[in-house]
Amino acid sequence: MSEAAPATVTLTDDATGQSIELPVTGGTQGPKVIDIRKLYAQTGMFTYDPGFTSTASCQSQITYIDGDHGVLLHRGYPIDQLAENSDFMEVCYLLLHGDLPNGEEKLKFEKTITYHTMVHEQLLNFYRGFRRDAHPMAIMVGVVGALSAFYHDSTDIADPTQRMIASHRLIAKMPTLAAMAYKYSMGQPFIYPRNDLTYAENFLHMCFAVPAEPYRVSPTVARAMDRILILHADHEQNASTSTVRLAGSSGANPFACIAAGIASLWGPAHGGANEAVLKMLAEIGHVDNIPAFVARAKDKDDPFRLMGFGHRVYKNFDPRAKVMKQSCHEVLGELGMQDPLLDVAMELERIALEDEYFIEKKLYPNVDFYSGIILKAMGFPTSMFTVLFALARTVGWVAQWNEMIEDPEQKIGRPRQLYQGSDSRDFVPVHKR
Secondary structure (H helix, E strand, C coil): CCCCCCCEEEEECCCCCCEEEEEEECCCCCCCEECCCCHHHHHCCCCCCHHHCCCCCCCCCCEEEECCCCEEEECCEEHHHHHHHCCHHHHHHHHHHCCCCCHHHHHHHHHHHHCCCCCCCCHHHHHCCCCCCCCHHHHHHHHHHHHHHCCHHHCCCCCHHHHHHHHHHHHHHHHHHHHHHHHHHHCCCCCCCCCCCCHHHHHHHHHHCECCECCCCCHHHHHHHHHHHHHCCCCCCCHHHHHHHHHHCCCCCHHHHHHHHHHHHCCCCCCCHHHHHHHHHHHHCCHHHHHHHHHHHHCCCCCCCCCCECCCCCCCCCHHHHHHHHHHHHHHHHHCCCCHHHHHHHHHHHHHHHCHHHHHHCCCECHHHHHHHHHHHHCCCHHHHHHHHHHHHHHHHHHHHHHHHHCCCCCCCCCCCCCCCCCCCCCCCHHHC
C-alpha cells in the first residue's frame, strides 16, 4: 500500500507567474502550519506578521491552548484537573519532565527544591542597594539576572546536568527572592525559608512572618496560593515565554533568560492585568455604579475598558477563571471578609454572562478577574501582583527554555522586517544642509 503524498500548499506570484509548493505540517492538536523556512530562498520575499499572531516560532510538547473552546492542557492534562487534584510541585515536575511523578519521584523532587530555597547571603547586600521605594519587579529583574554571578556551576547550557541544576535553583529560589523583595518594600527583616513547609506555605511564611511572633499559615490560603501558582505555571508562547526563548536562542545563561522574561512580564498588557482589574473595581466602587460603567464600556467613543474580560487567546470562558472563582470565595470565607469589591466583581460577572453585548463579543471573565481580589485579601499590595505571576511562571519559562536548548531545529531568533524608511541617499556636509 503506497503512502499518501505529503500535504502542501501552492503559492503563486501573480506578477511573475512563479509558483512554489510549501510543506504543510500537522501537530497533535490545533491548526496545521505552513512551513515557510525556505520561502525567502525560493522567492526572495518574507512574510509580514506583526506580533507573530499567525506564526509558529517553534515546536513544543509542553502546553496546548484552544482559545475557541476554552481548553488549556499541560502535557495533555486539562488545567482544571491539575488545579483540583494535584499540587504545584507535581505540576512543576510535569512541565519539566513530561509526565506526572510517581510517589518516589515526587518526594525526591520536593526534597531537591526544598533544599535549594536558600540564597547566597551576599544577595542581601544586593537588595540594600535599591531605593527604599523601588518597585518589587525592578528588584526582581536585577536580582534574578544577578544569580549568574553567584552560581557559576550551573551556567553551562551545553551540560544537561547543569541545565537541570539551574532549573531547580530558579524554581526553588524564586519564592525566596520574591518574598525578600516584598519584605524590603515593607522595611521589614528578611525571613529565611523553612524546610518543614510546602512550597506555597513557605512563600506565605517568608512574606508575612515577623521575628516578634509566630505565624500560622492558613491551609485554605496556602491551597489558594498553590492553585494560583498552578494556574499561572505556563501559557504557551506568550510574550514573556517568547522573550525567554529568544534570549536563550543566543546562548545566554538561564538566569539572564528568566530575568528577560520577568522584564517582559512587567508590562501592563501582560502580567499587570490583575492589578488593572483591582483598580477598575475600586473605580466602580459600588454595584449601583455598574450600569454607568458598562454603558461606557459599550461606547466606542469612550476609552474606558472593563479589565479582566476577554483574552488575547481565549474566545470562550478562560478555563483558569472557573477554578480561581472557587478559590476566591474560599479565601474570603476563611478570612471572614466582606469585600465590597467582590460584590462588584460578582455583579459584573453576571452581566458579562447574560448581556448580549458581552456574549456577542465573547468577553468572558478571565483569570485576572479573580486573582487580584484573592491576592488583595491575602494582604499583598498591588505592586506585588506581577511578582507573584513571575514566581508562578518561572517553571514554565524554565521548561520552555530547556525544550528550546534541546531542539536541534532551533536557531538564534532573527525576525525580519518590512522596511518603510528613507531610500538610499548621499551624505551632505553640515554646512550644506
